[in-house]
Amino acid sequence: MHRTVVIGAGIAGLSTAYFLQKLEGKEADYLLLESSGHLGGKITTHAGDGFLVEGGPDSFLTQKRAALDLCLELGLGDQLIGSNQSSTASTYVLNKGRLHPMPEGMMLMAPTMMLPVLRSRLISWPGKLRLGLEIFVGRNTSDPDESLGSFVRRRLGSEMLEKIAGPLMAGIHSGDPDSLSLRSTFPMFVELEAKHRSLVLGMMRRKKAQASASAGASAAKPAPAGHTSMFTTLRGGVQQLPDALVSRLASERIRLNCPVHSLIRKGDPARGGGYTVTLASGASVAAENVVFATPAYVTAEILERLDPVLSYNLRKIHYVSTATVSLAFRRSEVTCALSGFGFIVPRSEGRRINACSWSSNKFGHRAPADSVLLRVFIGGVFAEDLAEQDEDALIEVARQELREILGITATPILARAYRWRKSVPQYNIGHGVLVQEIEREIANHPGLYLAGAAYHGSGIPECIQRGAETAAKIHHGGPLPHRAGPQTAHDPSPVALEAPSSS
Ligand SMILES: Cc1cc2nc3c(=O)[nH]c(=O)nc-3n(C[C@H](O)[C@H](O)[C@H](O)COP(=O)(O)OP(=O)(O)OC[C@H]3O[C@@H](n4cnc5c(N)ncnc54)[C@H](O)[C@@H]3O)c2cc1C
Known part of the structure; x- marks a missing residue:
């Protein structure tokens, strides 16, 4: 019987195994089971002929510290590189077949400066007028889980949704703005509205506060190269991160080409009975704890026999x-x-x-x-x-x-x-409540844990953070805490989220 089986060797599963090993040292008794022949899941970099091609993620955010801290801990500090500074607009928007620069100072979908938007040819005059009225729009008081589309339309107008927010969201979440939950994808905007009422004023104040905070911080201690950019990657591609994790794990504890089929209870888990994990090959592995670092629909399939209701709810994550x-x-x-x-x-x-x-x-x-x-x-x-x-x-x-x-x-x-x-x-409307329900149900099965992109954020930093939390819980014993607060999905956009600002 292994103490812990981790299913899925994407960044979430690898991080869980790494932090478990870090906490338990030589005593660590885990087995990492991966269905494919690749370690890193969606992180995959191809290098050849002088090119470096990212198949999945090409960067991670450093504001959420987990990925940056892990890179530093793994000795990858000198490999970190930020996005290049662009002297012109960093992102363009296709409009009526022509590329228009995104107005300067856009932060995600909201402007932090009004003048560039007013000068922009991308937004029509009625669209600009509607945007200007944003400062008079009241707070949302009726819909606790508003869609992203409804929020942008209500606050910034339909044109901003169609030309800027909608395509940016399509790039980040591949989703429908009218189905995505604002609270689960961009909780920051819910907080900004609650605090400042106006998103535009809130963004301007936030930017000012950040600028003076970072001026103070860099005066005290200049940031090392690659750490200051909003988007950070590794010189040799994002794959360097899972590769570095793998190099720290014991190779005999990793099984590739080893899909997991199902799981049943081995005895009374309250008495340390544990679980039997059955592989597609028909072989089985016994474990006290099992971490699912697989997509929710795969986890649902594996858990079908043990808990059909939990399975049903996991499948609701589209x-x-x-x-x-x-x-x-x-x-x-x-x-x-x-x-x-x-x-x-x-x-x-x-x-x-x-x-x-x-x-x-x-x-x-x-x-x-x-x-x-x-x-x-x-x-x-x-x-x-x-x-x-x-x-x-x-x-x-x-x-x-x-x-x-x-x-x-x-x-x-x-x-x-x-x-x-x-x-x-898809972190659609109702995602937060659904995840809470799923976590209540998994807590009925001591020793079972959910990690990965489906629940509390799909970005690399959130997956790493969840892996670290899961390892700590296993080490100290007990279920993961419920998170009543907002969930977050990953933010890096395929192109850029922030047009450079001259101020
Ligand atoms: C095109 C693209 C671009 C992205 N860009 C960014 C970006 O720039 N920045 C960012 O932060 N995030 C980005 N993301 C999101 C981020 O890459 C993912 O959310 C994150 O890598 C998911 O990690 P994970 O470990 O949860 O899952 P995965 O990487 O999906 O890993 C799950 C693993 O489980 C394995 N598995 C599946 N079934 C079984 C089974 N039955 N038994 C055993 N193993 C199994 C899979 O083979 C896989 O290795 C992007 C995603 C995509 C698709």
């Missing part, structure tokens, strides 16, 4: 399919000016891509100097069938769209597509 296509071209063959980090595509444009990130502009070390690397995002809740096509078809869609939008007719010198079937959990 997932959508997405895909990324990376294309590299010789710089001399790309005639359009690729300044900034990329562009987002509103649905009203009727295109087959959601966004395009200019990877070689965004971060250093992604492509040789004479080449450019672009990454196209396809799929999401409104176009799952597009994302589920085979790799060749995905590459063809990306090439056609770039030809029509950017006029790139050259043959790519590199083309790689990654399909992410049912990969992005």
